[in-house]
Every structure is written in structure tokens, then in C-alpha cells.
Amino acid sequence: xxxxxxxxxxxxxxxxxxxxxxxxEQEVELVRxxxxxxxxxxGDNLTKQGAFASYILFVINGLAKQYIEGDNTKNYNLRIxxxxxxxxxxAVFTKNTFNYSSIALTDCQVFLIEKDTIAxxxxxxxxxxxxxxxxxxEQNANLFDTLRNVLYKQMNGRIAxxxxxxxxxxxxxxxxxxxxxxxxIADFAGISTESAVKLLKSFxxxxxxxxxxxxxxxxxxxxLLEISKRG
Amino acid sequence: xxxxxxxxxxxxxxxxxxxxxxxxEQEVELVRxxxxxxxxxxGDNLTKQGAFASYILFVINGLAKQYIEGDNTKNYNLRIxxxxxxxxxxAVFTKNTFNYSSIALTDCQVFLIEKDTIAxxxxxxxxxxxxxxxxxxEQNANLFDTLRNVLYKQMNGRIAxxxxxxxxxxxxxxxxxxxxxxxxIADFAGISTESAVKLLKSFxxxxxxxxxxxxxxxxxxxxLLEISKRG
DNA sequence: AAACAGGACAACTTTTTTATTGATTTGGAT
DNA sequence: ATCCAAATCAATAAAAAAGTTGTCCTGTTT
Numbered sequence: 239x240x241x242x243x244x245x246x247x248x249x250x251x252x253x254x255x256x257x258x259x260x261x262x263e264q265e266v267e268l269v270r271x272x273x274x275x276x277x278x279x280x281g282d283n284l285t286k287q288g289a290f291a292s293y294i295l296f297v298i299n300g301l302a303k304q305y306i307e308g309d310n311t312k313n314y315n316l317r318i319x320x321x322x323x324x325x326x327x328x329a330v331f332t333k334n335t336f337n338y339s340s341i342a343l344t345d346c347q348v349f350l351i352e353k354d355t356i357a358x359x360x361x362x363x364x365x366x367x368x369x370x371x372x373x374x375x376e377q378n379a380n381l382f383d384t385l386r387n388v389l390y391k392q393m394n395g396r397i398a399x400x401x402x403x404x405x406x407x408x409x410x411x412x413x414x415x416x417x418x419x420x421x422x423i424a425d426f427a428g429i430s431t432e433s434a435v436k437l438l439k440s441f442x443x444x445x446x447x448x449x450x451x452x453x454x455x456x457x458x459x460x461x462l463l464e465i466s467k468r469g
Numbered sequence: 470x471x472x473x474x475x476x477x478x479x480x481x482x483x484x485x486x487x488x489x490x491x492x493x494e495q496e497v498e499l500v501r502x503x504x505x506x507x508x509x510x511x512g513d514n515l516t517k518q519g520a521f522a523s524y525i526l527f528v529i530n531g532l533a534k535q536y537i538e539g540d541n542t543k544n545y546n547l548r549i550x551x552x553x554x555x556x557x558x559x560a561v562f563t564k565n566t567f568n569y570s571s572i573a574l575t576d577c578q579v580f581l582i583e584k585d586t587i588a589x590x591x592x593x594x595x596x597x598x599x600x601x602x603x604x605x606x607e608q609n610a611n612l613f614d615t616l617r618n619v620l621y622k623q624m625n626g627r628i629a630x631x632x633x634x635x636x637x638x639x640x641x642x643x644x645x646x647x648x649x650x651x652x653x654i655a656d657f658a659g660i661s662t663e664s665a666v667k668l669l670k671s672f673x674x675x676x677x678x679x680x681x682x683x684x685x686x687x688x689x690x691x692x693l694l695e696i697s698k699r700g
Numbered sequence: 701a702a703a704c705a706g707g708a709c710a711a712c713t714t715t716t717t718t719a720t721t722g723a724t725t726t727g728g729a730t
Numbered sequence: 731a732t733c734c735a736a737a738t739c740a741a742t743a744a745a746a747a748a749g750t751t752g753t754c755c756t757g758t759t760t
Contacts, residue, residue: 286509311510332656
């Protein structure tokens with residue numbers, strides 16, 4: 239008997255995502271043979287910082303949150319992982335362990351591909367390798383932005399940044415703010431929850447944003463951009 | 470700078486657990502070289518059903534819960550994982566993926582050992598292999614009990630079983646019941662949460678147990694044993 | 701030294717989750 | 731057809747978590 243978890247496996251995850259289109263029949267077969275599909279429930283960890291990474295993850299649908307864990311309970315949120323994105327790319331080429339954790343914000347269909355398989359396909363297929371490298375570089379560039387953010391900006395700039403970033407996801411995922419608590423937002427900005435709450439209220443008072451329960455509407459993105467730039 | 474996550478790594482996890490005592494200097498070195506230590510926070514997944522398993526986990530301290538995921542939201546709890554126990558033994562020898570999920574009930578210091586390493590050490594050291602097999606068999610035997618439970622017993626028997634099982638953990642972990650919700654208990658017994666609540670109350674009325682907030686005191690274990698046997 | 705950014709703490713409110721209870725339904729066994 | 735075990739549903743209560751706000755403390759900047 240097939241459980242729901244396995245059902246329609248072939249149907250759902252036949253490798254239709256754009257980035258797999260450039261693979262040859264034989265290469266697709268390689269990937270298909272080594273992959274496994276998993277339903278991560280809301281709240282499940284997709285990756286755990288420090289755990290061995292023998293595979294990469296490719297998110298088919300659902301949203302997840304990638305973060306680094308510090309001491310005690312201080313996490314820093316790095317990004318929202320969207321459908322069509324990879325998690326754990328660095329595991330393939332260098333590091334043997336995940337250097338961040340990630341957790342499902344909604345149920346996520348994900349498939350896992352063993353790193354040897356990806357490595358082999360990359361070696362065979364330059365074009366595929368190219369897109370992988372490109373993605374990896376993008377993530378890397380974002381890391382630099384993040385670092386700059388933390389190093390040089392203060393509260394206002396950071397939270398403005400955070401709001402603009404998350405707002406950018408709203409086109410594809412209108413409900414994204416509903417999935418995030420004030421603590422989540424604070425952890426994106428790298429400030430305390432209380433400070434985040436206060437800043438949001440003050441932005442609202444200044445007419446920059448509007449708070450509807452958990453949803454946040456950006457009223458004046460130029461001003462926010464300005465605040466973000468000013469730091 | 471060392472983060473708390475890494476600090477005292479060598480100190481905490483030098484392989485002092487009984488089951489590693491029988492390893493030679495050189496074998497310990499093998500394990501030490503391939504292992505990584507991770508702090509799983511309360512609520513983190515130690516394993517995810519269906520994900521690739523390239524390592525086994527050894528719990529140093531903390532408690533976790535192992536369960537199988539069904540369709541929708543129906544989970545079945547298999548066991549409480551205690552310090553000194555392995556998770557994912559089957560990954561080493563046969564299956565390439567975890568066939569259950571597990572989640573930390575408290576913060577857990579765990580170390581992860583790559584499966585190749587364990588396999589090699591087992592091949593070298595018969596005595597170590599023996600204890601690994603022994604543990605594996607124990608887990609297996611418990612699985613049969615579980616199966617029998619599900620197949621042949623009804624509510625009363627199942628919840629009596631569950632209570633006796635969890636109560637057995639109280640000697641080492643007095644607070645174990647505090648870590649479990651009524652849903653957790655229901656998922657151990659494989660019944661609905663509401664039924665679990667009602668049965669617990671009825672057991673209390675009959676003087677078999679005493680409910681103090683989340684803690685449960687067994688007053689008449691013989692009667693519970695009887696109920697468990699009767700099924 | 702004064703001003704400021706921002707975290708920590710405490711008190712409190714609101715929201716969400718968990719627990720509880722009774723009523724109703726379902727699907728087998730008898 | 732009837733009885734029973736047990737799930738489901740619905741309403742409510744209780745507990746826990748999240749959000750909010752004000753005050754205070756600390757380390758920097760000017």
C-alpha cells in the first residue's frame with residue numbers, strides 16, 4: 239500500500255523545473271534514480287546546521303526559512319527559500335556539513351538528490367553546471383549584502399531592508415507576512431523582537447507602512463529604500 | 470571565535486559512552502575523525518522520514534521522540550530516544566533513507582557518525598558489531614510489540630501499555646510526562662486525542678492513576694498490566 | 701558629560717494552541 | 731437490525747506563546 243507521502247511520487251516530481259530542462263535523457267535518469275521526495279511539514283527542519291550533508295534539496299513547492307543558529311536562542315534569518323530553489327549547494331562541492339539550518343514555513347514538497355549524482359551531472363553537462371554556479375553565486379552575493387547589513391547599518395536601515403526583502407516575495411506569495419512572527423522579522427533584521435515591534439509601529443505612525451494583523455503593507459517604498467540606504 | 474555550539478566539543482563528546490569503550494585507540498580515532506556534534510534544540514528534527522541517511526545519530530543527552538508519519542497529520546509515536554541510544558542504525562546496513570522521523574523533546578547533544586565509518590569499525594571489531602546488532606535487535610523486538618499492540622489491542626489496553634512504557638522512563642527522567650502533550654500520548658497509543666483524554670480521566674476515576682497537570686502517577690501498575698494484557 | 705542606539709526586563713494584552721467534555725456518526729461484530 | 735468501540739465534530743476552558751509598551755541599563759558616539 240502506498241501512503242500519501244509516496245503517492246503520485248512520479249507524477250509530482252518528474253523533473254520539470256526549468257533548471258532540469260537542460261539535462262539529457264540519460265542525465266535526467268541519473269537524477270531520477272538517486273532522488274527521493276519528501277514532504278516536510280510546517281515546522282520541520284529541512285537542514286540542521288552542523289549535520290552531515292550528503293545531498294542537496296530542491297524545493298518543489300512551499301516556503302522555508304534559512305537561518306544560522308548562534309548561542310542560546312539567537313538565530314539570524316538569512317532568506318526565505320522559494321519553490322525552484324536549491325538548499326545545500328555548498329554541500330556538493332566542499333563542505334561536508336550544512337552551515338545553516340532551515341525550517342518549513344508551510345508544508346514543502348522537496349526532493350533530495352545525492353551529492354555524488356549532482357557532481358557527476360555537473361561534470362558531464364557544462365550548461366547545467368553553469369546554472370548551478372550561477373545560483374550559488376547569487377546566494378553568495380546575498381550573503382555579502384547580509385553581512386554589510388549587519389556590519390554597517392543600524393536598526394532603522396536593517397528593518398527597512400527586511401521589509402523590502404519580504405515585500406518583494408509578496409508578488410509570488412501574497413501570504414508571506416502571515417507566515418512570519420515579529421521574532422522572525424526581528425531575526426531577519428538582527429535586532430531584538432521588542433525593537434522590531436517598536437520600529438514597525440513607528441514606521442506605521444510615519445505612514446511608511448500599514449500593519450494589518452500580521453500582514454504588512456508598504457505604503458512608501460521610496461522612503462524605506464532611502465532609510466535602508468542611509469543605514 | 471568559537472560559538473557555544475562548537476565550544477567544549479572535545480570535552481563533551483569524547484567518546485566515553487559504554488558502547489564505545491570496547492573500541493581500540495585506532496578505532497576511536499576513526500570515529501572521532503568522522504563524527505560531528507550537533508545541538509538539536511527542542512523541537513528540531515533529528516531525522517526526517519524519507520530523507521537520505523548517510524550517518525547514524527548517537528544521543529549524548531536530552532530526550533527525543535521517534536515516530537512514523539502517516540497521511541495528513543496522523544503520526545504514530547514509536548519510542549522515546551534516551552541518552553546513550555542510537556538513531557538510524559538501519560541506515561548503516563541497508564536502507565538509504567530514514568524510515569521514521571524524530572524530534573527533540575528537550576535540547577539534545579547528539580553526535581553524528583558517518584555510516585561508512587561505523588561499517589568499517591564493525592567489520593574490524595566483532596565485539597562492537599555484536600553490541601550494535603544487539604541494540605538493533607532490541608529495537609526490532611520493540612517494533613513487534615508495537616505492531617501487536619496496534620493489531621490486537623483496543624483503546625484501554627493500548628493506553629495502559631503507553632502509560633507503563635512512559636512510566637518506565639521516569640526513573641531516569643522524572644519529568645518525561647511534562648514533555649508530552651495529550652496528543653503525544655494518544656499518538657503512542659494510536660488513538661484519537663479526545664479518546665486519550667477520556668480514558669485518562671476514567672483511569673483516574675478508577676484509582677489507577679493520578680493526573681497532576683501534565684504529570685501522571687501510576688497508582689496501580691498491576692491493574693494497568695492486567696488491562697494491557699487483556700488488550 | 702550629554703545624547704543616542706539598542707538591548708534587557710517586566711507587566712500586560714492578545715492570539716494561538718492544547719485540553720476537556722458532551723453529542724453525533726461510522727463501521728464492524730454479533 | 732442492534733450493539734459496541736472509537737473516531738469525529740463542536741463548544742468551551744485553560745494554558746502557553748506571541749505581541750506590545752514602558753522603563754531602565756549599557757556601551758558608543760559626539
